[in-house]
Amino acid sequence: MQSLKGKIALVTGASRGIGKAVCLGLAAEGVNLAICSSSAKSLDAIRKELAGFGIDILSCPADLQDAEAPGKIIKQVIDHFEKVDILINNAGIAIPKPIAETTVSEWDHQMAVNARAPFLLCREAIPYLRKSKAATIINISSVVGYKGYVNQGAYASSKHALMGMTKVLAQEVFEDGIRVHIIAPGGVSTDMVLHTRPDLDPSILATPEEIAEIALFLLQHRGNAVIDEVNVRRYSNSPWK
Numbered sequence: 001m002q003s004l005k006g007k008i009a010l011v012t013g014a015s016r017g018i019g020k021a022v023c024l025g026l027a028a029e030g031v032n033l034a035i036c037s038s039s040a041k042s043l044d045a046i047r048k049e050l051a052g053f054g055i056d057i058l059s060c061p062a063d064l065q066d067a068e069a070p071g072k073i074i075k076q077v078i079d080h081f082e083k084v085d086i087l088i089n090n091a092g093i094a095i096p097k098p099i100a101e102t103t104v105s106e107w108d109h110q111m112a113v114n115a116r117a118p119f120l121l122c123r124e125a126i127p128y129l130r131k132s133k134a135a136t137i138i139n140i141s142s143v144v145g146y147k148g149y150v151n152q153g154a155y156a157s158s159k160h161a162l163m164g165m166t167k168v169l170a171q172e173v174f175e176d177g178i179r180v181h182i183i184a185p186g187g188v189s190t191d192m193v194l195h196t197r198p199d200l201d202p203s204i205l206a207t208p209e210e211i212a213e214i215a216l217f218l219l220q221h222r223g224n225a226v227i228d229e230v231n232v233r234r235y236s237n238s239p240w241k
């Protein structure tokens with residue numbers, strides 16, 4: 001197992017849900033963190049929770065709908081830490097609607113945050129990741145990244161786009177020693193599911209902490225056996241469906 005102590009990780013969508021759980025897991029391993037979400041106030045709250053771990057924390061509030069934001073975030077990270085080892089593209093937005101009722105702005109919003117921002121963050125981080133011996137990108141996709149669910153047309157399209165980009169990127173940076181993983185969860189008990197699937201009982205969903213444990217496993221097990229993609233099913237869903 002590789003120690004993560006002293007590594008630098010950028011986590012998007014760090015203010016709550018899966019991103020917050022990933023930050024807490026990384027902080028417990030001594031990873032210094034750059035944390036991003038659109039709300040500076042939410043980042044202040046998570047910063048306070050992380051304060052006890054004795055790590056260096058950089059807040060990068062930014063709206064990832066803005067195509068200029070990823071470049072600015074990576075610049076902030078490099079100005080502060082002088083390097084980056086780990087990029088976790090986790091920020092996401094889901095607007096549940098039938099395709100026939102989805103507006104252009106709703107489509108663009110989901111594509112910008114869920115697909116274009118990870119592409120740009122990867123692109124801007126690659127020159128710095130090439131210099132790291134622990135370079136890893138984890139893109140948080142979804143079961144909706146390889147299946148179709150009604151009322152999730154734009155969200156599914158954005159996650160399919162993210163999956164495609166990630167599969168190509170993994171090959172393109174393979175010889176640079178940058179490892180690129182996908183985690184594709186089913187239902188996880190977060191604000192997003194409360195909003196998109198109010199019909200689901202939160203107690204039957206996976207927890208954000210369980211997804212964080214998977215991310216930590218991928219980062220710590222950097223041997224010859226590599227897991228490119230992890231598909232995670234909530235226990236209450238039937239296997240292989």
Ligand SMILES: NC(=O)c1ccc[n+]([C@@H]2O[C@H](COP(=O)([O-])OP(=O)(O)OC[C@H]3O[C@@H](n4cnc5c(N)ncnc54)[C@H](OP(=O)(O)O)[C@@H]3O)[C@@H](O)[C@H]2O)c1
Pocket residue numbers: 012013014015016017018019036037038039042062063064065089090091092093113140141142143184185186187188189190191192193
């Ligand atoms: N929950 C699930 O069942 C589930 C299943 C499969 C995949 N996922 C994926 O897991 C990831 C995390 O989701 P979650 O369930 O933890 O959702 P969540 O609790 O709603 O958190 C979403 C995070 O993304 C950030 N974010 C949203 N829009 C943003 C923007 N325009 N700019 C910057 N940050 C933005 C939010 O911060 P602000 O609101 O402060 O900006 C928040 O930190 C997403 O990519 C999601 O698609 C979730």
